[in-house]
Amino acid sequence: MIRIIIHGCNGKMGKVVAKLAAESYDFKIVAGVDKNISPLDFPVYSDLKDVKEEADVVIDFSYHEAVPNLVKAALKKKLPVVIATTGLSEEELKVIGEASKEIPIFKSANMSLGVNILINLVKEAAKILQQDFDIEIIEKHHNMKKDAPSGTALMIADSINQVLNDKKEYVYGRHTKTEQRKPNELGIHAVRGGTIVGEHQVIFAGHDEVITISHSAQSREIFGYGALQAAKFIINQKPGLYTMEDLVKKG
């Protein structure tokens, strides 16, 4: 049985993770951390450093500003962490990078298997189509989402640049642009509305033809399930920074 602390336990994703864990014999939520300490089926604290319960791993779905404090407390407790929170700044990423020298950290802007398959497909398409096709990413999310563009859109863009030797320059929306699109641009566009769980489209637009590779999340369970699999994976790793690619490789 893997003992979990949920960081962001009173949020939409925190509640999904708690529900999925309660339905499985493999996981037990021993405590939660949230700035909103409304009671749940387990003790809830306002800071990881105050948690008294023994645990094997922390799963984080919270807010980017909360992540450095979380990571520092996990470091003191020598606890592995799964970070799903998006919108992280360069400074916050640096804190994660430093901590991963001493504890295992798993970080992915998208915990679904499908998006990680999409990334592999997009990388192949980008290699083949790089000369003659313009690439644009459109992401759509619910009206409660705070960060834009989504962490997943940025992760997809970075994976394209990884195979194209950083050739692409990101352009966020086009409302300030009054000139023609340059071939090295990679447009990234965010839509917010209603209860959309999460949609990502990667458009390869060529002369008289368009190829679209897309992923549509139909429930939050796919992210919660992925985070639990990441927790199972990370507790057996040495200190380091791990991604979905490492988990998928392990099978």
Ligand SMILES: NC(=O)C1=CN([C@@H]2O[C@H](COP(=O)(O)OP(=O)(O)OC[C@H]3O[C@@H](n4cnc5c(N)ncnc54)[C@H](O)[C@@H]3O)[C@@H](O)[C@H]2O)C=CC1
């Ligand atoms: N990697 C992935 O697959 C996914 C990532 N996410 C990301 O996870 C994060 C959370 O998403 P939701 O659950 O939809 O948001 P939410 O707003 O429903 O929940 C966030 C929770 O974090 C808590 N929180 C905020 N600041 C805190 C602090 N300083 N200390 C402790 N708790 C704090 C809030 O009180 C809230 O309960 C977002 O960054 C979102 O983009 C969401 C879904 C999937």
Ligand SMILES: O=C(O)C1=N[C@H](C(=O)O)C[C@H](O)C1
């Ligand atoms: O906030 C969300 O809801 C989601 N956020 C992640 C992101 O920013 O990419 C992943 C998923 O699309 C849902």
